Amino acid sequence: MALYATAATVLAAVEGRRGSIKGLVYASSFQNVKQLYALVCETQRYSAVLDAVIAGAGLLRAEKKLRPHLAKVLVYELLLGKGFRGGGGRWRPLLERHQARLKAELARLKVQRRVSRNEDLLQVGSRPGTASQVPRFVRVNTLKTSPEDAVDYFKRQGFSYQGRASSLEDLRALKGKCFLLDPLLPELLVFPAQTDLHDHPLYRAGHLILQDKASCLPAMLLAPPPGSHVLDACAAPGNKTSHLAALLRNQGKIFAFDRDAARLASMATLLARAGVSCCELAEEDFLAVSPSDRRYRHVQYILLDPSCSGSGMPARPLEEPGAGTPSKARLQALAGFQQRALRHALSFPSLQRLVYSTCSLCQEENEDVVWDALQQNPGAFRLAPVLPSWPHRGLSTFPGAEHCLRASPETTLTGGFFVAVLERVEVSSSVPEAEAAAPELTAGAARRRKKRRRRASAPGTPQVRGAEPAPGGS
Numbered sequence: 001m002a003l004y005a006t007a008a009t010v011l012a013a014v015e016g017r018r019g020s021i022k023g024l025v026y027a028s029s030f031q032n033v034k035q036l037y038a039l040v041c042e043t044q045r046y047s048a049v050l051d052a053v054i055a056g057a058g059l060l061r062a063e064k065k066l067r068p069h070l071a072k073v074l075v076y077e078l079l080l081g082k083g084f085r086g087g088g089g090r091w092r093p094l095l096e097r098h099q100a101r102l103k104a105e106l107a108r109l110k111v112q113r114r115v116s117r118n119e120d121l122l123q124v125g126s127r128p129g130t131a132s133q134v135p136r137f138v139r140v141n142t143l144k145t146s147p148e149d150a151v152d153y154f155k156r157q158g159f160s161y162q163g164r165a166s167s168l169e170d171l172r173a174l175k176g177k178c179f180l181l182d183p184l185l186p187e188l189l190v191f192p193a194q195t196d197l198h199d200h201p202l203y204r205a206g207h208l209i210l211q212d213k214a215s216c217l218p219a220m221l222l223a224p225p226p227g228s229h230v231l232d233a234c235a236a237p238g239n240k241t242s243h244l245a246a247l248l249r250n251q252g253k254i255f256a257f258d259r260d261a262a263r264l265a266s267m268a269t270l271l272a273r274a275g276v277s278c279c280e281l282a283e284e285d286f287l288a289v290s291p292s293d294r295r296y297r298h299v300q301y302i303l304l305d306p307s308c309s310g311s312g313m314p315a316r317p318l319e320e321p322g323a324g325t326p327s328k329a330r331l332q333a334l335a336g337f338q339q340r341a342l343r344h345a346l347s348f349p350s351l352q353r354l355v356y357s358t359c360s361l362c363q364e365e366n367e368d369v370v371w372d373a374l375q376q377n378p379g380a381f382r383l384a385p386v387l388p389s390w391p392h393r394g395l396s397t398f399p400g401a402e403h404c405l406r407a408s409p410e411t412t413l414t415g416g417f418f419v420a421v422l423e424r425v426e427v428s429s430s431v432p433e434a435e436a437a438a439p440e441l442t443a444g445a446a447r448r449r450k451k452r453r454r455r456a457s458a459p460g461t462p463q464v465r466g467a468e469p470a471p472g473g474s
């Protein structure tokens with residue numbers, strides 16, 4: 001059938017990095033462009049899963065004449081799509097001969113990756129695609145320059161500025177010396193993946209920070225206003241700290257902790273180069289930092305980006321399959337620390353908003369940690385419903401988990417990442433501003449707060465606020 005053959009040709013061209021899906025689909029002579037586009041996009045989204053299923057079922061070994069990309073499109077239709085369109089022609093009997101083995105392979109993959117739905121295979125995959133799939137994101141350090149000035153500088157150097165991107169497709173299509181502004185983050189420039197800016201004068205002068213887009217989400221979503229007090233619990237090497245300082249415009253205070261002296265030393269250099277002057281660095285175990293210490297009495301914002309398995313970091317070329325998959329024991333140890341750190345962070349008395357993030361794709365380090373914290377503090381915190389248009393959401397392991405964000409090379413063109421924004425439930429418009437901000441409450445105010453908290457709490461379940469985007473959201 002022409003649809004499948006054309007889709008296979010377009011897919012082969014796209015995966016061979018010879019063009020964007022859109023360009024190729026419209027260049028094809030196939031009449032139902034919409035149908036073709038959807039089929040190629042979906043097949044490509046599941047590409048790694050389909051490769052694993054096809055290899056496991058031995059399809060290409062058994063059917064020597066079947067081309068790999070055509071096999072991918074057909075197996076997508078058979079197992080993940082809505083079934084063969086227009087009957088499937090001559091491909092249908094061929095695929096049906098292998099149907100049982102292909103289905104068994106898909107089921108085995110789900111068991112192995114501990115997921116139940118097909119789409120979850122996209123999220124808890126093995127190591128996500130290679131780094132070459134992810135564009136080079138460059139955050140403009142607004143403590144030192146502006147996006148406009150940075151754009152002008154690159155233009156003078158012969159780069160071609162394409163304006164603000166409107167979709168991920170624009171990012172995917174970047175080539176040569178072209179660059180864009182990111183559609184979501186106002187100070188993020190996007191270059192083709194191969195662009196190396198480590199020796200660029202603006203980078204060396206601290207005007208640019210080479211930081212993946214997903215890793216910019218935590219500070220952006222924490223959105224502390226200038227003048228506020230922020231705690232960065234596991235801070236080194238400090239990219240997110242410098243982003244926080246830029247949002248604060250160096251006004252206010254960041255208490256940054258890390259227990260690794262060497263990492264802190266390079267963080268100090270990075271912060272100095274970035275012009276950060278509002279940050280106090282401390283070589284300290286965050287779990288030993290006392291929430292009742294008066295120094296932290298005005299801390300309303302906490303960023304917790306703890307050590308994790310790094311299973312979301314894009315694979316390095318030629319890395320062994322499964323290299324990014326942590327052992328069960330390591331996962332348990334990491335998740336234990338992450339839970340303790342999150343519970344500890346939530347015990348800071350003035351805390352209003354917290355961002356929890358990891359560069360892991362493992363549910364144990366992400367949704368499970370957040371769910372544990374919400375259960376430990378029934379009714380006190382809820383997940384803020386951030387960035388409703390972000391395409392990749394938390395795994396639906398508990399009510400409201402879709403408010404968490406996930407990221408991956410396949411779905412968001414970034415490294416693999418997880419972010420959850422927790423906010424305190426209690427502050428309502430009837431609470432006077434000064435009372436809400438002051439940690440030393442009067443007895444009467446404390447009683448009134450306690451009463452409100454009791455009313456707001458639903459034991460055992462996290463509170464999820466309505467659908468309005470959080471500050472700094474899309």
Ligand SMILES: C[S@@+](CC[C@H](N)C(=O)[O-])C[C@H]1O[C@@H](n2cnc3c(N)ncnc32)[C@H](O)[C@@H]1O
Pocket residue numbers: 233234235236237238239240241257258259260263284285286287305306307308
């Ligand atoms: C994922 S990295 C943080 C990256 C950092 N937020 C950034 O954006 O550059 C995790 C950091 O947590 C630190 N860490 C691990 N356990 C800690 C603890 N108990 N207290 C403070 N820092 C800790 C590690 O040394 C490591 O530097």
